[in-house]
Amino acid sequence: MSAPRTILDGPALWSAQAHMPSVVGRQLVIERGQGCYIQTIDGRRLFDGTAGLWHANIGHAHPALAEAARAQMVKLETYHTFARFVNDRAIALAERLAGLSPIADPKVILNTGGSDAIDVACKLARRHWQREGRSTKTTILSREYAYHGLHAFGTSIAGLDFNREGYGTESLVPETARVPVHDLDALAGTIARIGPENIAAIVTEPIQGTGGVNPPAPGYLEGVQQLCRQHDILFILDEVITGFGRTGNMFAAERFDLEPDLITFAKGVTSGYAPLGGILISPNIWHPFYVDDAATPVFRHGATYAGHATACAVAMANLDILEREDLLSRVAQLEQLLDRLLKQLQARRPSVVDVRVCGFLGGVTLAEDIAAERAADALIELGFISRPLRGNTLQLSPPFITTDDELTQFVDAIDHVLSTEEAK
Template sequence: MTSETSFWHPFSDMAQVRGHEFVIERGEGSYVWDVGGKKYFDGTASLWCVNVGHGRHEIADAARAQMDTLATYQTFGGFANKPVLELADRLAASAQPIVDDPKVFFGLGGGDAIETAAKLARRYFAATGQPERVHIIGRTQGYHGTHGIGTSIGGIAANQVGMGPVDPAVSSVPWDSLEALEAEFERVGPDKVAAVFAEPVIGAGGVHRVPPGYLQGLAALCTKHGALFIADCVIAAFGRLGTMWGVDRFDLRPDMMTFAKGVTSGYLPLGGVVISGRIAEPFWEGDGLWFRHGQTYSGHPTCCAAALANLDIIENEGLLQRGRELEDEIASALSPLESADVVDQARAGIGALGAVSFKPELLADHADLPLRTFAAAKERGVLVRPLGDGVAISPSLVTTEKDLEDASAALTDALAAVASSL
């Protein structure tokens, strides 16, 4: 058996991918170019993450300068480095209106952040006399990465198939029902629930904005039952929802917020958790209690230096505000697509993300509609993300209205081509 590539792609059918890899070579702003020199509108900002756009030399320069000074060092025990200290303080200061007396724990991406938050929730209750509180509730359509606990609490069923037993102390409730969540607290036993995880806007599960009042109701149920509310802001933060943290759109006060992606705009891997002082207290004020968790690259100086340069760009160029504006512009770009024969709904998210879903009766016969649409759009120079019942867009925050108008025209054409191919 010959193999055209040795690279095993994540989330891929390698039998299809091998020999047909789509090699991206260069990026600038909201556009990328493949190795053949063809230009594409990066409608997905890689995976919801290149918030400041491609080709930002400021970030490369900051990473380079840090590498020249101290490329890497661990932060276990008392070790620290300048960029991690500055970044933790900067993130804590910006989180202060949302999370009381915030502390920041770093890992290398969203999956690490989820694992950290879940383990810390359990460890906190074990340390404060409620060791039976270990249960974690997630939501259908939720996506929290592919590490152990993240896989277990994820609400996209296919991601658990054949992976062996998931964490036994987790369960899932319909993503938009407070009644179901209340019932789940009762079923599990309210004093056994450690935490509920929720994305402010469901991303990888298909771009679903929650019903009005849902998140506030979820937070209130957590408070009522003494469980922690963990907001998964891995997509939502750093401008994607038009604010620094995403949850600030909903007037929420979570016990923890996970972040990744936009913190470096994906230029280098970084993620983490903002933790309220109340949860940190037994570890920060206690008598020898450790959180025995962390990675070799937690607080990696070069990644943190890249994050600081990225946050400067977001601040200096008003990209939080731009995320808000894009909300309407994306809605306007997607709404004409609703008249395409194959389309059921144009779903604008809150912030700079949206999706179109396909008619369920067509999807029943053609499960590959999202993939076909991806291919037709790609042919026309636009990258969209096939997921669930449709395709999603989440472009960089430097995207212009004109970029979106052009993308909308290309997608209209792509959807017509897909319809006629059925």
């Protein structure tokens, strides 16, 4: 049966991660934002309970970031960072990030976002072992329910099967494997089965985001790190969501006392005001590419907009705000409030199967008879944005500038929706 003309004649824009027949005609067209709120072209004002896609940490339309972008653009919009060329803003941002890094004495590769960062980190892990002469170490491990963007490597290491399916092969990059989400014994078994001599790295989010807001089981990340050290496997921490304050620390590595070999970052570095991401690289990896020797190799990374001067200027202004307004301390306060509110919600609502909070990240898992998609739609009608995630889970990750009253109202709205659903 052919699709209705109203769908086929819809907008030219092909939306991301969308079943298009389900969204055409229902799309919320956002035209402006202010603080914790966004507004649609038809005048609806909505509390941004997800901070966009986990990124609007300082809220929307902050004038300081707009001014930073304007000031940079009238001076130099950007210049590439290939070979001998580099721009001053990319240098300044890299130095500042190195100073904030939980990795001691890192180098910084800048690019345009989280998917880019994962691609570069996985390539660098493989390039590292090839340079070391250990040519069989090519496999990248990742966890069940993981999300690491949708470039070729991110698609290949996804722990959400629907993001890997439909491309004619189990994995776009063949040397990948998944391990159970919290099971160290299973990880050790996978390492033994594949052979540590064949494994380049394991990639993990410290707190899984799209997979359902899954904090690590106690001791799990520390155990992963120990297995990596024991078997000479690189430990890559994907902090695209958690980096720059979302856990109450600048990086989740600090919260969990981890020392990864590579950290990927994006989203929170600019609070989404400009597309920017990158990786922090430990000396054991970067040093051989820097020694002055005839055999020193080139790591072939780079993109036109990597180290984009305006994006870097915006990132610097964003970091200023995080520090000046002491927003990391505010995140710690909001975490405590969110934890209390969600536990109260679970106690009141039989339709709430589980709640999870770690940092200013919350997940509310619903009973099977109440679809998270339907609950999220009902929340929009009440003026609040949540997002349905894997496991029939609602996402809560508002901006860091959220007030106690706004957070309480958000959870109250979820309570109202669930009460209505339970009464049906």
